[in-house]
Amino acid sequence: MALINILLFSLTFQLLLLLRVSSESSRIAGDVSGIPTKFLDLAKSPEVFDSMVRIRRKIHENPELGYEEFETSKLIRSELDLIGVKYRYPVAITGVIGYIGTGEPPFVALRADMDALNMQEALEWEHKSKVPGKMHACGHDGHVAMLLGAAKMLQEQRHDLQGTVVLIFQPAEEGLAGAKKMIEEGALKQVEAIFGIHLTNRLPFGKTGSRAGSMLAGTGFFEAVITGKGGHAAIPQLTIDPVVAASSVVLSLQHLVSRETDPLDSKVVTVSKVHGGNAYNVIPDSVTIGGTLRAFTGFSQLQQRIKEVITKQAAVNQCNASVNLTPNSKEPVPPTVNDKDLYKQFKNMVRDLLGEESFVEASPIMGGEDFSYFAEAIPGHFSFLGMQDETKSYASAHSPLYRVNEDALPYGAAIHATMAVQYLKNKALKGSDSANGSHDEL
Ligand SMILES: *[C@@H]1O[C@H](CO)[C@@H](O)[C@H](O)[C@H]1NC(C)=O
Ligand SMILES: *[C@@H]1O[C@H](CO)[C@@H](O)[C@H](O)[C@H]1NC(C)=O
Ligand SMILES: [Zn+2]
Ligand SMILES: [Zn+2]
Numbered sequence: 001m002a003l004i005n006i007l008l009f010s011l012t013f014q015l016l017l018l019l020r021v022s023s024e025s026s027r028i029a030g031d032v033s034g035i036p037t038k039f040l041d042l043a044k045s046p047e048v049f050d051s052m053v054r055i056r057r058k059i060h061e062n063p064e065l066g067y068e069e070f071e072t073s074k075l076i077r078s079e080l081d082l083i084g085v086k087y088r089y090p091v092a093i094t095g096v097i098g099y100i101g102t103g104e105p106p107f108v109a110l111r112a113d114m115d116a117l118n119m120q121e122a123l124e125w126e127h128k129s130k131v132p133g134k135m136h137a138c139g140h141d142g143h144v145a146m147l148l149g150a151a152k153m154l155q156e157q158r159h160d161l162q163g164t165v166v167l168i169f170q171p172a173e174e175g176l177a178g179a180k181k182m183i184e185e186g187a188l189k190q191v192e193a194i195f196g197i198h199l200t201n202r203l204p205f206g207k208t209g210s211r212a213g214s215m216l217a218g219t220g221f222f223e224a225v226i227t228g229k230g231g232h233a234a235i236p237q238l239t240i241d242p243v244v245a246a247s248s249v250v251l252s253l254q255h256l257v258s259r260e261t262d263p264l265d266s267k268v269v270t271v272s273k274v275h276g277g278n279a280y281n282v283i284p285d286s287v288t289i290g291g292t293l294r295a296f297t298g299f300s301q302l303q304q305r306i307k308e309v310i311t312k313q314a315a316v317n318q319c320n321a322s323v324n325l326t327p328n329s330k331e332p333v334p335p336t337v338n339d340k341d342l343y344k345q346f347k348n349m350v351r352d353l354l355g356e357e358s359f360v361e362a363s364p365i366m367g368g369e370d371f372s373y374f375a376e377a378i379p380g381h382f383s384f385l386g387m388q389d390e391t392k393s394y395a396s397a398h399s400p401l402y403r404v405n406e407d408a409l410p411y412g413a414a415i416h417a418t419m420a421v422q423y424l425k426n427k428a429l430k431g432s433d434s435a436n437g438s439h440d441e442l
Contacts (some may be wrong), residue, residue: 008197012032012306015241029368039352039417042153043134043365043410051152052409054081056145057127060404062118066172067188069094073115076169079148086169087194090211093179098167100154101424108423109187109194110416111374112147113140113173122255122400137163137402139199142409144169149413154420157403162428166419168374175221179373192427193342194380196371197412200405201394203386206411208350209362212343217266218299220332221324223273223290224310226250230285230317239283245317246287250274252313255292256305267302268294268366290327294366296335336372342348346381349418354411360386381419382421385412 006209042048055075069416073094075146079348080087080098087098094114121135129135147167154165168187172178187193203209223420226249228240240401269291276287289310295302314321325332350359371382387405388394395401 004070023137025165035431037353039153039414039421040410043149043413043417046411048149048152049410051079052068052145052149052413053406055148056141056404056406056409059114059144059227060129060143061130061307063129063131063136064114065118065134066115066174066178067093069114069171073169073171076114076148080151080167083152085151085155090270091185091187092178094171095178095182095185095187096167096168096169097182098102098151099369100151100158101161101164101166102169102201103240104162105192106163106188106427107166107191108163108427109191109374110147110372111168111170111179111194111196112143113172113178113370114144115140115172115176115178117174117398119398119400123249123403125379127437135400135402135404136398136404137399139202139402139404140173141197142406142412143197143405146391146412146414147408149409150416150420153413153417157421158410160425161421164423165424168194175328175330175333175371177333177370177373178333179370185375188374189376193339193423194371194374194378195342195346195416196369196374196380196382196422197385198369198382199387199412199413200384201386201388201392201396202382203360204388205386205405205408206354207358207360207410208354208415209379209386210338210346210361211362212338212340212341214296214335214337214364214372215362215382216336216364216369216372217268217296217366218333218335218372219328220299221286221290221330222292222293222306222310222316222325223302223322223327224313224321225286225288226310226319227286228283228317230283233279233281234284236283240318241283242285242287242317243283245314245319245321246274246276246289248317249310249313249321250289252309253306256302256309256324260305265298265366266296266364266366267298268292269302269306289343294368296364297335299332311336333368333370334376335370335376336346336369336382338378338381339375342379342381342423346383346419349415349422353414353418355388383415385415 228242321328
């Protein structure tokens with residue numbers, strides 16, 4: 001009995017606390033009480049959940065690489081048609097931009113990427129990739145499904161939206177700068193803020209992570225051909241050996257981070273490719289090396305130093321070198337930097353939606369994301385959505401064993417929808433504040 005009393009008391013106390021906390025955070029985030037849980041319940045309902053799972057599996061079966069997402073794009077458009085959302089197409093070849101709401105400012109954008117990777121799926125399951133050598137191993141199939149789930153819920157609320165939600169389905173996130181092309185083709189026209197979510201196995205199921213400021217590194221690639229003069233391996237004096245030159249280059253590149261970078265500033269230079277020669281007794285004419293660089297600051301200086309070290313080290317060894325900083329058209333991607341105010345809004349929203357402990361302050365990581373182009377152009381916020389279980393059975397992104405935990409999809413859809421609605425509400429609140437409270441529809 002006493003135990004029950006204590007329990008009851010602590011329950012009541014917690015409830016009071018909850019009420020206090022949520023009224024506090026809604027003061028910060030505008031009057032949004034009730035919205036978060038409403039969207040999460042909706043997203044978990046069979047109507048929304050089943051359609052997300054169906055969409056995700058269909059896209060998973062037919063993975064398409066960057067700028068080739070024609071069927072994925074078609075599926076997205078037919079889903080938007082089905083719920084009566086108007087869209088622009090094509091943008092950046094396969095991209096689709098949907099619009100929900102008044103059609104008037106303010107405009108707030110939600111983004112999903114559509115492309116798959118050049119790799120073979122190693123898992124056997126009912127909806128395995130049907131295309132040999134291509135696979136959705138970064139969760140972009142899930143991202144599309146989550147945004148379409150959010151679209152469905154937002155469209156049902158379209159008459160209550162105080163502005164326009166812009167749904168950005170972009171091509172070519174994996175190294176081909178689809179976001180940049182979308183922006184060049186006007187995707188952000190009039191848009192004031194943008195939100196993106198990435199599924200991850202690095203966080204437990206139902207938790208989300210983000211941080212204010214720099215979250216993902218600027219990412220670039222390099223490839224160099226080091227040319228000497230081939231010949232007999234036993235008569236080296238008549239050759240100019242590019243293998244030795246390339247070896248010096250690889251070692252010298254290590255000094256850029258270890259000797260030229262502030263130890264408290266994170267940078268990476270990795271040589272991940274070395275190709276040259278194919279006989280035991282022949283010195284080849286040339287060697288090709290390639291790799292990646294990562295940095296939060298001083299990106300272009302690092303690029304220039306990589307170029308310099310390669311050409312000058314080659315020269316010391318009497319070789320010539322040509323350096324390509326966009327091999328296979330892989331363009332460098334700027335660092336992903338989260339807007340401070342949007343981060344605050346996100347953090348409060350997660351607390352309301354999923355509880356205090358569900359928000360994880362993310363550490364910066366050296367991975368790259370082309371969402372950075374959007375967040376460079378306008379205030380943006382990128383977050384991770386956890387899907388890992390206790391047995392750690394979900395493999396990391398880009399693994400041939402990668403799987404999406406489909407139970408995370410409703411969380412993604414609800415976060416998307418809530419962020420957009422809250423953003424528009426806050427905007428309207430601010431607007432009516434500056435007009436001295438004449439709008440009382442809030
Ligand atoms: C390097 O380039 C210079 C100038 O084009 C050329 O004269 C020289 O033969 C080249 N050396 C090698 C090893 O290819
Ligand atoms: C709102 O009204 C108050 C007092 O009536 C006034 O001092 C203030 O400047 C007004 N603010 C704006 C943004 O019009
Ligand atoms: Zn990826
Ligand atoms: Zn990705």
